[in-house]
Amino acid sequence: MPYGKQQDFNNPTITDFDTKATPQEKKLWEDYLKDYSEPFQRSTMADVNHFLFVCPSANLVVELEKFHHFSDSAGGVSGKKGDALREMGLTLNAYTNRELDTDFSGVCDAID
Secondary structure (H helix, E strand, O other), X not given: OOOOOOOOOOXXXXXXXXXXXXXXXXXXXXXXXXXXXXXXXXXXXXXXXXXXXXXXXXXXXXXXXXXXXXOOOOOOOOOHHHHHXXXXXXXXXXXXXXXXXXXHHHHHHHHO
16 A cells, blocks of 8 residues: 555454464464453554554553564654553553564463
8 A cells, every 4th residue: 555545444354464464463363362361353553554452341452563662753652652542541562573473472471
């Protein structure tokens, strides 16, 4: 999708997830969040090229990133996206794809 074009990702389809999710996003969903005791939903935000996993009952959002962002101008936990989610009453837990690849059980423990 060319930069600047809006696409409605508020209700991603299974096809969207199957074709656009990273292997790490698929693993986290299939091997852990899909059958979690508190229901998670797959979601995206407009102009974001990755999926977020939302647990409405816990007000929790789980995100996988290529790299952690440490400045407020970036999109990490302390950045603009984290601020926007906090304003909606949600907590953002962000992990890198590498963290998921090297310590899957640690990421799952942190989500718990």
